[in-house]
Amino acid sequence: MINVAVHYAISGATAKAIAASVERGVSEGALAPGAALPPVRRLADELAVSPGTVATAYKELRGRGIVVTRGRGGTVVAPAPAVASRRPPKVPRGLRDLAGGHPDPAFLPAPAPPSRLAPGARSHRSTPRLPRLEDAARDWLGADGMPVEHVTFAHGALDLVGRLLSVELRPGDAVAMEDPGYHHLLDLVTALGLRSVPVAVDDEGMRPEALRRALRAGARAVVCSPRGQNPYGGCFSAERRAALADVLREEPDVLVLENDHASAVADVPLHALGSAGLSRWVHVRTVSKFLGADLRCAVAACDAVTLARHDGRLLLTSGWVSHLLQETVHGLLTDEDTRALVSRARGTYAVRRGALLGELAARGIAAHGASGMNVWVPVADESAVVNGLRSHGWWVAAGARFRLASPPGVRISVAGLEPADAARLASDFAAVLGESEATYGG
Numbered sequence: 001m002i003n004v005a006v007h008y009a010i011s012g013a014t015a016k017a018i019a020a021s022v023e024r025g026v027s028e029g030a031l032a033p034g035a036a037l038p039p040v041r042r043l044a045d046e047l048a049v050s051p052g053t054v055a056t057a058y059k060e061l062r063g064r065g066i067v068v069t070r071g072r073g074g075t076v077v078a079p080a081p082a083v084a085s086r087r088p089p090k091v092p093r094g095l096r097d098l099a100g101g102h103p104d105p106a107f108l109p110a111p112a113p114p115s116r117l118a119p120g121a122r123s124h125r126s127t128p129r130l131p132r133l134e135d136a137a138r139d140w141l142g143a144d145g146m147p148v149e150h151v152t153f154a155h156g157a158l159d160l161v162g163r164l165l166s167v168e169l170r171p172g173d174a175v176a177m178e179d180p181g182y183h184h185l186l187d188l189v190t191a192l193g194l195r196s197v198p199v200a201v202d203d204e205g206m207r208p209e210a211l212r213r214a215l216r217a218g219a220r221a222v223v224c225s226p227r228g229q230n231p232y233g234g235c236f237s238a239e240r241r242a243a244l245a246d247v248l249r250e251e252p253d254v255l256v257l258e259n260d261h262a263s264a265v266a267d268v269p270l271h272a273l274g275s276a277g278l279s280r281w282v283h284v285r286t287v288s289k290f291l292g293a294d295l296r297c298a299v300a301a302c303d304a305v306t307l308a309r310h311d312g313r314l315l316l317t318s319g320w321v322s323h324l325l326q327e328t329v330h331g332l333l334t335d336e337d338t339r340a341l342v343s344r345a346r347g348t349y350a351v352r353r354g355a356l357l358g359e360l361a362a363r364g365i366a367a368h369g370a371s372g373m374n375v376w377v378p379v380a381d382e383s384a385v386v387n388g389l390r391s392h393g394w395w396v397a398a399g400a401r402f403r404l405a406s407p408p409g410v411r412i413s414v415a416g417l418e419p420a421d422a423a424r425l426a427s428d429f430a431a432v433l434g435e436s437e438a439t440y441g442g
Contacts, residue, residue, distance in 0.1 A: 010038070013049060015056035022057070023066055026077055037067060037075045065193030068172035078171065078193050091395050099397035101230065101374060103265070104416045107345035108292045109338045114327035128320035129153055133330040137299040140333065144270040146283055150307040153321040154298045157259045157284045160310065161223060162188050163317070164282065167309045168255050169194055169220055176214035176222040178206060180376070180402040180409070182230045185223055185259075198404035201232050203370045204240040212247045221255045222248070226272050228262025228372025231402045231411035235371040236271040245276035252279040255306065264290045264342050267350035268371040274301060282306050287329055289373070290342045297321055297329045349373050355419035356412065359426035365433065373415045377429070381436060382408045388432030394425060
C-alpha cells in the first residue's frame with residue numbers, strides 16, 4: 001500500500017481492486033478533487049503488481065470520470081461538478097431583478113397546444129422530426145446563410161451540447177470555452193469530467209490567438225456564441241469569423257459547437273462559423289428567449305458525421321423531441337403575429353441595452369454589450385458592487401460564476417430595463433463606485 005493525499009492508502013492486487021480502492025477514497029472524501037495519484041510505476045512497485053495493472057486501473061477510472069490525466073501534471077482526482085457553486089443565488093425580496101437573463105414577458109407569445117395531433121400510438125422513433133418543423137427550421141437557418149442539408153432537434157442547447165460532448169470526448173479531454181462564458185455550459189463541461197480551457201473574449205467574441213493557444217493546449221472541442229455572447233455581449237464580425245475559421249482549419253478534427261441562443265432577438269447580423277466550411281461543426285438555436293422558457297426545443301444544423309452521432313445517441317436516450325412540442329413550436333415560428341412580436345422585442349432590447357451603455361458611458365463607466373440582452377461591467381470588487389447596488393434596490397449578477405481566468409465584473413440583464421430606469425441605475429452604479437473607489441479598477 002502507499003499513502004496518497006491526506007494519508008489515504010491505495011490497495012489492491014488487480015486493476016479492478018485498485019480502481020475500486022481509489023473510487024472508495026474519492027467517495028469518502030479522503031481523496032479530494034485535484035489530489036495527485038502516484039505515477040504508474042511507483043504505485044506498481046508499492047503494490048507489487050505490474051505497471052500494466054495500474055495503468056489499466058487508471059484507464060478505467062478515467063473512463064468513468066473519476067480521475068483525469070494532465071500530461072506532465074500526472075493523474076489527479078477529477079474536479080467536482082461546480083453546479084452548486086455556480087448556481088445563482090435567490091433574488092432577495094423587494095429588489096429589482098437584473099441578474100436572471102430572462103426575456104421581457106411582455107414580448108413572449110401565449111403558446112396554444114396544437115389540435116392536429118390525434119391520440120394513439122405512432123412511430124416517433126422512425127420519424128423523430130416532423131417534416132413541417134424541419135422545413136421551417138431550414139427556412140429559419142438558411143435565411144442567415146447556414147448550410148441546412150443536415151438538421152436535427154434537441155431539448156435545448158445544453159441538451160445538444162452535453163450529448164455531443166459525451167459522444168465525441170472522453171473524461172479528461174479539454175474543451176475551449178469562452179471566458180467569461182455562460183455558467184451552465186461551464187458547469188456542464190465539468191460535470192462530464194472534461195476540462196475547460198479558457199478563451200478570452202472581447203466585443204467581437206472569441207479572440208483568435210486565445211483560441212489558437214487553447215487548441216495547442218489540446219482542446220478537442222470549442223463551444224462559442226456567434227452573437228449575444230453571455231455575459232459579455234460580443235458578436236462575431238465578418239473579419240473575426242474569418243480569423244477564427246483560419247485558426248480552426250489548422251485543427252480540422254476539432255468539433256465546433258456554436259450556440260446562437262439569442263437568434264431571433266439578436267439585433268446584429270449573423271457571421272457564423274457553421275457557414276465557414278469547417279469539417280466538424282454544429283450551429284444550434286433555442287426558442288426560449290423569444291417563444292418562452294417552457295418550450296424546451298432547439299434546432300440545429302451540422303455536418304453529416306455530427307448528425308449521425310447526435311441522433312444515434314438521442315435514439316438511445318430520450319428518443320425524440322415531443323411531437324406535441326414540435327407542433328407548438330412550428331405553429332409559433334410560422335405565425336405572423338408572433339413574428340411581429342419577436343421583431344418588436346428585437347428592437348426594444350437593442351434600445352434598452354444601448355440606453356444603459358450610454359448612461360454608464362456618460363458617467364465614465366466602461367461597459368460591454370455589443371449585442372444580446374446583457375451588459376458586462378468590469379469592476380475590481382464584485383461583492384462590493386453587488387451589495388452596493390442591493391442597497392439601492394437593484395440585484396445584479398456577480399461575475400464569478402461566469403469566469404474561469406478573466407478579470408472580475410458584473411452582469412446586468414437589460415431585457416426589462418426601460419431607458420428611464422437605465423438612467424437611475426447608472427447613477428446608482430456611479431455612486432456605488434464612488435463609495436468603493438479605493439477598490440474599483442474601472
